[in-house]
Amino acid sequence: MRKPPSPHRPRALAPIERIPGVDYGVLDELLGYSLRRAQVAMFLSFHRATRGLEITPPRFSALVIIGANPGLSQSTLGAVLGIARSGAMLLADWMVERRLVERRRRPDDARAWGLHLTRRGAELVDKMKRAVAAEERRQAARLTAPERRTLLRLLEKLAG
Amino acid sequence: MRKPPSPHRPRALAPIERIPGVDYGVLDELLGYSLRRAQVAMFLSFHRATRGLEITPPRFSALVIIGANPGLSQSTLGAVLGIARSGAMLLADWMVERRLVERRRRPDDARAWGLHLTRRGAELVDKMKRAVAAEERRQAARLTAPERRTLLRLLEKLAG
Numbered sequence: 001m002r003k004p005p006s007p008h009r010p011r012a013l014a015p016i017e018r019i020p021g022v023d024y025g026v027l028d029e030l031l032g033y034s035l036r037r038a039q040v041a042m043f044l045s046f047h048r049a050t051r052g053l054e055i056t057p058p059r060f061s062a063l064v065i066i067g068a069n070p071g072l073s074q075s076t077l078g079a080v081l082g083i084a085r086s087g088a089m090l091l092a093d094w095m096v097e098r099r100l101v102e103r104r105r106r107p108d109d110a111r112a113w114g115l116h117l118t119r120r121g122a123e124l125v126d127k128m129k130r131a132v133a134a135e136e137r138r139q140a141a142r143l144t145a146p147e148r149r150t151l152l153r154l155l156e157k158l159a160g
Numbered sequence: 161m162r163k164p165p166s167p168h169r170p171r172a173l174a175p176i177e178r179i180p181g182v183d184y185g186v187l188d189e190l191l192g193y194s195l196r197r198a199q200v201a202m203f204l205s206f207h208r209a210t211r212g213l214e215i216t217p218p219r220f221s222a223l224v225i226i227g228a229n230p231g232l233s234q235s236t237l238g239a240v241l242g243i244a245r246s247g248a249m250l251l252a253d254w255m256v257e258r259r260l261v262e263r264r265r266r267p268d269d270a271r272a273w274g275l276h277l278t279r280r281g282a283e284l285v286d287k288m289k290r291a292v293a294a295e296e297r298r299q300a301a302r303l304t305a306p307e308r309r310t311l312l313r314l315l316e317k318l319a320g
Contacts, residue, residue: 015320025224031308031315034315034319035195035198035199038195040319042195065185080179151191154307157303
């Protein structure tokens, strides 16, 4: 019997491998297709690193950002992740329910709330950071260190 | 009144912009995060290029690949796109229903079917190729030509 698929990995997602003998036509020239292939490869590596942790890339990014910016507002969190206000609220609710994050009044504005990692959240972030970075190093071992730095720089430049 | 969101653009997807004053912590060091930012930017550019065409990136890739490999089997198409057999069938059904693609018996195996673009499919592919390539050039104008080639090469190397 096969295990049911994890709810945190899109069911049909598999590495997008180059199939010998197939002509890729214009796809070979398009950044969009290569980006998608690379992103799927890195997503699967992220998935291996966070197996069993109920963590998705946006949840991971949110926890890292809150850890690095204690008291961050929910709307800034949404802007950082490129998600709508309603999505940022759902995400914050999820982190609060899991006792990874708590909402505290902001000292500069009593009507506003800031997000803070709990001790439990901080421990999870530390554990995940190490696991995600280690899996990334494995996947990115195909690149030399200067190539990896160049790739990061060009991706940032492209995204703007 | 706002228009309802297009079904072909994930509702909450927006550019993942760098917010001044926010510390990105370890995300700055991770390829996964930069890849996601760049991929969202290119996806939004793809979306602008194919507005009104009911086309998603996998549908575009499928049509390009079938055009470049007439008679391709459905299972090879699934492998090329990194999707499961059931997903490849749904995709092929969609293209056949829209009269973009037709299934023909393969000359080498009478029990197997090959996928071929119809004239209508070939015309749509030509139109989309031009539009997608033009939007990509606009987005990728942030890079010099050698940078763009380097980025393509490093992404291919990373994805393996």
